[in-house]
Amino acid sequence: MQAPARSTAFEEYLDLLIQLDALMREGQGDSEQADRIRDLMDAPWYKLTGVEHAVISEASADLYTIWDTDFYPRGNTGAFDSMLRAEVGRLAAEGQIFELLDVLRKFNKQIDPYIVAMFRADAYRVLDVPTVAIEFYSLALSFESPANRAAILLLEGLQLLNREDKALEVARKLISGGKLSLDLQVVLAQLFSDFVQSDMDAIQSCQFAIKCFRESKEATARGQSKYSELTAYLPKVAVSVANACLRVGDKTSAREHSEFAIEKGFASWGYAVRAACREMSEWNSSVADLKLGIDHGLEWDIAFEIASADEVEKKNYQNAIDLATRGLKYVSTSAVESRFHLTLAMAYALGFHAVASVQYHLSEAARLDPNNTTAVELLQNVRDSKLEFDPRQGNWNVESSRNRHIPSPPFHSLRMVPSTQLVA
């Protein structure tokens, strides 16, 4: 089932519903605060689509099941008779989510509370309502320990909702709670690696991530088929761990993990991180790693920027132009975009593509300051001249430019180009 995109009204209403549910859970459903929330719920309610109304209704009913055990008594552990299991399985398999949620409510007492919570959580994940899904993964986790799948999906949902602090809190509870499955350890390795940026205990987090990662790596290396799914996931986690190591200054571990990523097929970012691990004295090797990363599909503007600048230095102007042009697709900041344009201008100039060089200079000036009328007009003049380059000839197309008026100011910079390149 493909979940539709949710509107702002939906997110707003859902947020208020969760707040109202929390108050009702505390017996404050008739309080002034609850009334204020209800008042705020009116406006988004009337903006919901029909599908959104249906999803909200299910969520509203199901949130009760978490705490209103008088209305929804819980079943016994292990309860789930075969007919009911078959029906629930069928609805889940066929993606009949609304019907599934209805059956789960009707037979709440006949199903193991861990199982029913997991079904509900998965249903809301499928409906693309992670805010509600994590409520049920949390509930499932409270019934069974270690509930590794519930824990993994809860952590995933919390990160999806940008609630990393809560994710870390859950993770630390899990760690203190006892034995963790390897797949959960991999998820924790990634979580702790990503969190090293801001965690006060960065080094400790990093070390924990390394430990989790190593245990998972060793288990998969032993060929334990149970963990075969991890094999594909580990190289990506290795890059995260390598990044974390870099952030805490542990270049040796960072390099070890980046090389694992390269070896296991996540070469694009593996090479990028290995490049970052190198010392300044290994600059050429760093650039070579970045180029290898690019060859393996790395989509990182800085890598393209460094690689293209290196090609200019080596007088491989066409390579520089290709790399800078490709890198422009991944530009993340205005400053990087500027540097790409200047590299392109330089590479074209040194490759005797004078007008293209001027165009890049002027368009960069016009981009940086659209109110700079001189740059904008000069750029327009260059464009109007319709001077074209033939890359095979490494020269401009004189036929198209002959007899055209070429305004003098923009071409002052062409003095750097041999005149034979300007006139056929």
Place this chain on the structure above:
Amino acid sequence: MRVPPHPNADVHPDGGNIILPTEGLSVAPEWRLLPEHRLPKRLRLKGFAKARGKDNEYCWRMGEGLFAKSEVVVGLELLPDAADEFGTVRHGVIVPIKKMDIDQFQALLAATRDQWGIDED
């Protein structure tokens, strides 16, 4: 109906206390289509599992007619919203037929009180 200075007022009279014939009292074609946070939570016992309103409030019903643009009583008109993608109209507003002083509008609404009955079945 909430009136200013309520922060979520349903009507917004001008300086002369006049409201336009576009704002008024929110209504629904039937109680099941009312906002769930307004439905008394006792309705859960009737199978309406999502109700989250207060139990000291009630669902009221007036009239038997179609939920379509029409005069409700003299001076008041029902303006239904557009249907959703399933063809369901969930909401409408009882508005004054013309610009009206808010006190007069409220008096007209109050005069319909005898025609209301509790409907939660």
